[in-house]
Amino acid sequence: MEFLYASEVLVNGLMAGVMYSLVALGFVLIYKASGVFNYAQGVMALFAAMTLVGIMEGRVPFAHLINAAFGVHVDRFGWTVPAIFGIALTALIMVGLAIAVEKLVLKHLVGQEPIILFMATIGLAWFLEGLGDVMWGADVKVLDVGLPQGISDSIETATNNWLGYGFFIDRLDIWATVIAAALVAALVGFSQYTKQGRAMRAVADDHQAALSVGISLRFIWIMVWSIAGFVALVAGIMWGTKSGVQFSLSLIALKALPVLMLGGFTSIPGAIVGGLIIGMGEKLFEYFIGPMVGGATENWFAYVLALLFLVFRPQGLFGERIIERV
């Protein structure tokens, strides 16, 4: 019985890991393409989810600002938009965001050190966080794009018949796994086997040299940030469905970092494998060891686990070898 409990924890851990991976993927993409550690990834997920809800519910953007400035009372347009259009529209907005980021920020920071770019993305995170709130309000929003949620009955009965113990698996998690797998496959194919993918990796290595061979940094950046924006939207949808669209959504970035570390900042498959290991590890640890040391170990355990891996492989499991030459 204990074994079955443990395997249920394990399966749930794996699924939680997939949810982390969804966020981690966005980081990897941008890191791979520009050597930028995009701190704003979590906020982008929040922003995307907020926008999606706002569009679907027909909220008036900047309602609060308009009301405060003009003393009027606008709130909703009075219509609702089907999820599929909402998602498409939000994806477009994320492309717009990518263009704006390139034009207003990245363009001016070509060739700067990574930490400077990192800092700029922090500025961006703050800006986006404020913008999201001003646009759509800071209340908790319920997001429902039609993804099923709750325990899957069929798995429960199936496992019950088979093992005599019904596994509780959230249907949302199953969906997340499927979507993540598809995303990873698509992204790996893109970055390894296409011309744009190669250009993207070239940009990450050396901005100047990339420019000198005619790769347009602007194009690559817009492309990558758009993809990352799309990944953020997917992550936002999954997490937003799970626990509502609200500020805390931006903090899931912190859960994605150990995943990145473990999988390697530059590896798309790494993001998924890292997620699985972290999800599984932290859940099992909390389940078995947590009660002995007072619990709430998940936050640090993920990092410590990743740290241990790094001591043996400083570039993460699948990261590119760090080139050390003189």
Added chain:
Amino acid sequence: MPDATQDPLLEVNNIEVIYNHVILVLKGVSLSVPKGGITALLGGNGAGKTTTLKAISNLLQSERGEVTKGQITYRGAPVQGMDPAALVKQGVIQVMEGRHCFEHLTVEENLLTGAYTRSDGRAAIARDLEMVYSYFPRLKERRKSQAGYTSGGEQQMCAMGRALMSRPETILLDEPSMGLAPQLVEQIFEIVKAVNEGEGVTFLLAEQNTNVALRYAHHGYILESGRVVMDGPAEALRENPDVKEFYLGMSEQGRKSFRDVRSYRRRKRWLA
């Protein structure tokens, strides 16, 4: 042989470059590069050769440098403010000083990025890849290794090959011979010559190795402290006594041993 006055493809007119808003590096440089020619840009360390080339290919911005005066035109049209990528599409590509290979990409992937702007199909690109490998067989051997782990010379070949992959009209070469074995230096210049003659590619090359450069170039400019101090056809420069002494290391009796230049001497400056 093409000469400077006829049909200038690339013209630099009295440009001034400032880094970081305060460091004035080029103080009025003018050049003219004829179509189909090999033009050499010579000068000591820090003279401003690299800066000139970067000004042409619009790569200064990312180093916080800017062209504050003067004009650069390519085929008669000004290029300032143009996206470097757009310039490559027009056929101007730069091989940067210090190699700048994409470390994490393999040698072959590096070469393929050179063909980024091309849209003439895979077959043509594959053909050119073979051509580059035939120029640099060593690259073929190392095609699958990450460029970051290849030796200095291999990286230099890789950078050259990458530029060739874009089928350029004009190549700006920054110190192609640096760090190459003597045999290879000759080879590289032979390749330059072959590409120049065979495919009509125009070259502007910055070089420290004056000796070789003047042997292959048609025309030369000598830069010192951000100014052009002398220019002329290559043969003429080769015969100039000052050039001979300071750039070719020849005294009246021919080449002297490096062991003998022990006494301190102050070099003559064209401009005080």
Added chain:
Amino acid sequence: MIYREAGDFKTSYRDDGQTFPIRLDRWGYYALLGVAFLVVPFVIDSYWANAVLVPFLIYAIAAIGLNILTGYAGQVSLGTGGFMAVGAYSVYKLMTAFPGVPIFVHILLAGAITAVVGMLFGLPSLRIKGFYLAVATLAAQFFLVWLFNKVPWFYNYSASGQINAPERTVFGWAVTGPATSAPAKYLTCLVFAVVLAWIARNLTRGMVGRKWMAIRDMDIAAEIIGVNPLTAKLSAFAVSSFFVGIAGALLFSVYLGAAEASEAFGINKSFLVLFMIIIGGLGSIFGSFAGAAFLVLLPVLLKNLLVVRLGWPTDLAAHLELMIVGGLIIFFLIVEPHGLARLWRLTKEKLRLWPFPH
């Protein structure tokens, strides 16, 4: 040509190595110190002390500490919050266990304890580099906060896990506890900030600092020319943590008076201090002060402008404030990626050349 160095000749290597080689700078600096010590304490009120100057000085200390590690030694750390917590909890334990010992000694000891903890968490830096290290230091952040939250010994078994600073005096003046006057708080922090800045300056201009910078600029080359990476990195972690620990001790004992690990020393604190040094300028002590001033003052200013002056709703003001601060960070980075310190230096370089542009 008022601001210049011409005519300001150095006749010994000693003079040449001094902190402010230009006479005008030196005078300005002495004047500033004079005002800070002799004028401000008499005019300061509790709003200025508690909302502006005390946090500014404390964050400046933390920023110098992190700048030593990140700006000078090139090891990006996101564990600052955790290390500040070590300082805070150490000083709390020391204050309550040895009430008779002067508080300044406790604060210094808290710094020393943090230095040891910092070295421990610095060990992975020998293998792990760059952003990997940055993320790895988050392990320290989360683990330390968890520890202080979990082990009741650290908070003297209080019901809620909060720690409260009891009153301690220096020369009969309360410097911790509720009765502390604004000037006392301010002066305590000022003394620490000035002395520590001076120490940081000494370390960074000498061989220790050069070793750190060598490791930062090119660690492999540094090792080949003879820098022992182990001692260089660990000493950077130790010194940095010492500073950060003192900042944490002051934050808790002098400034806040009460603290809880996960709230006061959370991950946000780590990020905040990192922003300070990047905005201020990596590898610059002046920059640490500038960055701390920027990020402490700006929100206060904006809030006063938007809410108090313009009367906007607080939530809207808070959201706009985020947007403005975020936007300004980006703006400053674009104008000068090397921070306020470099901006300041460039201005001076221009002044030196003035009225000629180059």
Added chain:
Amino acid sequence: MIATPAAEFSTDKGATRPVLMDLKNITLRFGGVVAIKDISFDIREGEIRAIIGPNGAGKSSMLNVISGFYVPQQGEIWFEGQKRPPMKPYQVARLGLARTFQNIALFDGMSVLDNIMTGRLNKMKSSLFSQALWWGPAEREEVENRAQVEKIIDFLEIQNIRKTPVGRLPYGLKKRVELARALAAEPRILLLDEPMAGMNVEEKEDMCRFILDVNDEFGTTIVLIEHDMGVVMDLSDRVVVMDYGRKIGDGTPDEVRANPEVISAYLGVAHE
């Protein structure tokens, strides 16, 4: 090319001085690539020992082995008659080895002066604590060492750039600063990896003069990698030739120059 009497003198020097470092059967592999294949040679006290060979031959790797950065899979290194145990690079540096790098490895964020001062790090012993207080021993030590460094700055004629951040310097000056840093360590053996790449003749002449002066005045042993045959032949006492990781020649410049294998693998034609 005029044969110089110096060459004969140097032969003599190479043969009679005691062996300072002896490399025995060194083999170094990177995955499938064999960078060095069973190479042995020795370095004698006070000589100038050149390593030449085509690009990718393994010369830089050899220096990395000597300075402890690469650990060879096979082979022994004997230093002053004793087998050197496995050591970290910084420990090797303490034995009195200093070097320059092929791709300049200066500390870009520091001034020229600070860069050179790092060369003296093994000479400065004051503790962290006394440096924190500065007044007293730390300052005294700093001033003393600064005086030494100023001598080197004078010697290499880089007084005017003392306070410049090295990132801004042109290539040639960077090389000179690197040499200064290595000299500041007062090394027994100085390893130079292409110190003259990217320089023009005049600058090379200066560099040669510095190298010879160091060798003469301080008796420093020098290991030199260089592609300029003129420089190698004029300066060195003995030459090792590598090709594809193998040693294909070892001897005086004249012997090497006459070696047919060396000619075909590296020099191309018999050198002028």
Added chain:
Amino acid sequence: DLVVPNLSYRTGPYGANGTQYADGFNDYFTLLNERDGGIGGEKIQTPECETAYNTEKGVECYEATKGSGALVYNPLSTGITYQLIPKVSADKIVLYTPGYGRTSAKNGSVFEWVFNAPANYWDGASVAVKYLLDQSGGDLKGKKVALVYHNSAYGKEPIRTLQDLSKKHGFTLTELPIDPPGQEQKSQWLQIRRDKPDYVLMWGWGVMNQTAIQEAANIRFPMENFIGVWWSGSEVDVLPVGAAAHGYKSLTFNGVGTDYPVYADMKKFVIEPGKASQGGQFVGSALYSRGMYAAVVIAEAIKKAQELAGTPAINATQLRDGFEALGITPARLTEIGLPDFGPEIKMSCDNHGGSGMARIQQWDANAKKWSLITEFTEPDQEVLNPLIAADSEAFAKEFNITPRC
């Protein structure tokens, strides 16, 4: 005018909760100003200051507003409360922390300036256990109770009380901390699935609440055996979970909904003229009602203070006297237009915490509203009083305070 600063938070991780509370707080004072011209003829100002639930910003807000003659602070954050307790004691300003903050502040002889009526966390824990006793027929022997808590000072508050109560009533207590923000609780809930406790109590805040309710539903934990503290019982916590949250229970010490006479006035004087905070979108929600309740108590204390001082323009010291003499009877509540809205309050010099009574509400997911399912229940003072005495004595010793009364 009388100044009652509103240290609110409408941004950050708990912004969604803080907004509703702050609205209720503001609106009640607006009502008094608009309808009655203030209290005793003095208008009430509620200058708002955003703390983002952050202690340092809280201190800044406190310093920024205290100069304006602030009478009383209500920061809605246990962390900020701990920060302010020493400060208000030095500055002699009242700190009113209904249902949060430092529990032992109930002992007015040590905490002269702090009031936390009508109930504190220990009261809450005890009332919850009483309810469980009720549910299981008066006996909890051998039962298992799990406490899921926000891993912070706030969440840890009830632990000691619950431990004592578990000894007294013979149930076993399992503690499951959740690190804020708390979006991931899988392993904790799988532990619950394995251990099968009879009841789960929760001390949560922000996104943690709804995640917990969702996870409870995921392991098919019976909702009616899941009881949150009053901060885990707002619409924000259950709405995102949808139908699965049906039957979830929580403590409360105030009424919810708009079925109170006061809302007629509210509508007329505040909402319709457009004077409601944030446009009045949360009127009647659980947190709005609680914010309003805090305002009611403060207003009553002001009134009392005015009576005692004989002047409408009171200062903070007089307000403290007003609080200490405060009595809110059911009759008075009816008079205000909020019948049965809160428990009876009776304060004194040494009792700053009132009666400690609370009741249980339950979520109806179909009607999307909370309904009150018990009457106000007294906590087990026998267990609580010694705890409070011990904790406040320790504080008094640490800070050299001689008890007043």
